[in-house]
Amino acid sequence: MPEHEHESEQELGPKIADAFQHQADRAGGLQGGGLAAEARRRVRKRRQGMAMAAAAVVVAVSIGGVWNAIGEPSPIASSAQDSGSSSPERGTAGTESEKGTPKFVPPQADAGCPADHPILQPNGATAVPRGTGLDVETPVYGMQACRYKLTPGATMLLGQRSFNATIAQQVVDAIKVLPERNPDLPVFKCTPQAARPSEAIVLRFDTSTGVREIWVQYDGCDSAGFFTGSRTFGLYSAPLKLFMTGTVRPTGGTYLEALKDW
Template structure:
């Protein structure tokens, strides 16, 4: 067979390479376009999901925060629990402790630690108490509040129960013959009980030489160690006293 002319083959080969190049370029262009469309589609999906999430969060924002934390709005179960707790409190119980030790107290001006006005005293036989503030005062010289301590309702009731069973006088304590100058105690303690009708007090005498005990304005209870051990602590615990020096176990 006669061999093709080189002049004819040249253009044919060139056309073939050019056609191949166009085909490859077309395939690449098609692939790039498909990949671009796929990425755009995925981006639109993410934006749509994010927008939906924002709408849901905004809709329930009163109950849940954007980060999923609980809302401060009180739920019905929480309110029910609070109501149940409140129903278990004693009638007339204050929401929080209201008894405090005043810097200036009536005992500082009273002639003796027995002179508690009857209207301010606590009726121990019928007392329901919600708390106790113990106040220790210096009565002689530079009068002042020496210390204070707070006790909860349970301890306050224990103090009441421990005092109300006592006799009027502790016969184991000595009886002193006093001059007016030595009769007045150097210090005393005031028990301020929180009750449904306000603050009611018991004055505690353990120094001086005229009398000792728990005074309510209408009754006197002897000085015994059992009640003292319940509240004589910290700054309200005396270093001593004429009657305390003869009382064991306090």
Template structure:
């Protein structure tokens, strides 16, 4: 049997109450039924309006996942949005902007070559064509390489900043072709050969450019670029003859002061 619903009986009673009220407003029972009917009608109207308002709120904010607890819809949508924009999603669901990858700085010159052309050159002034430094060229770094010419080995190397590199070039640039204050030696051809030399490897916009420095033996000492010769003076030497690049002495260095 269907369950008895007391409110189903109110329909006829409401009709009777309104009819009685229309017939006689003085009946206490009729007045009570009318008041009860109006109260229930207002309650149902409020319930309907509240339900409709709740539906509008749900629709306005984009879905029922904001109402139901434990929903994972917001996290998944956030992760999808972050993936499309290149961001990363943390464990708490927050989006973290992907960090920019820093650009690679320009490479500094690598170490001195073990088999440098100066080791096999006929003379320390025989700088190969196209490799010598034009002293009017701006430089941005310097690697000084000291070689044992008789043992064909690297004795030491030293890296210098762009500022020091430019100072070395500026100190060489105004030098004459020969330092007349240095002694002139007369010796056998074998003894005239230099025992060591320094190669100055400058960093320029066009690549590595070199100046070869001779300060041993009996040949004319100086700075050689392949197209020009500069005399051996102390002003440039004291800027780069430091640490493992500094010789203990030589025939010309012993006669030169201030290096």
């Protein structure tokens, strides 16, 4: 019971007793004294009843609190549980929303140029394997230039260098506009032994379907140019200047000497 109500009861008791006492005084004698005693008895009984009611309320509140704690889920606990159970769904939906249309991530080229490459096979300088050559209309996302020594019995990787997507695309764009042959290059008549180039370069491009290649022949006396297996582009200096750097740059070559500005 609130404290102010208890104080009101304490003030009310004396007032009732005084009222009965006043009435008793008016009635006089033994009868008045009896009324006053009865008034006091009723006030005490009323106070006891109110105290017991207050105690019952306290007990009921305590029991209700215990039941709330151990017998019935609290609203806060339920909200937290609901929030936790719905989180994965929101997380999944958020992930899908963030993904949107999947963006293409190009596959990475090998860490290094392969030491055993098909171009090292006898008479293989222009024989690009089927399905290996680059379609020059295909977007590229990077490139490795691999320079090989083709001398029989002493084949090896002479140098390599990686290039970013910008340079790789520039190389392809510079090649695909070239004619099949450069008419300014000389035409040689030579023996089969002399026809074989001493070295060549393989350009390995990163594409959406894997690594695709263009082989570059600039030595020997048989042929020169950029080979894809399905197409041949004449040898010009514009593409060569983009990737013939560092260990990929040859010291010379039969057709390079004729180009002069490579």
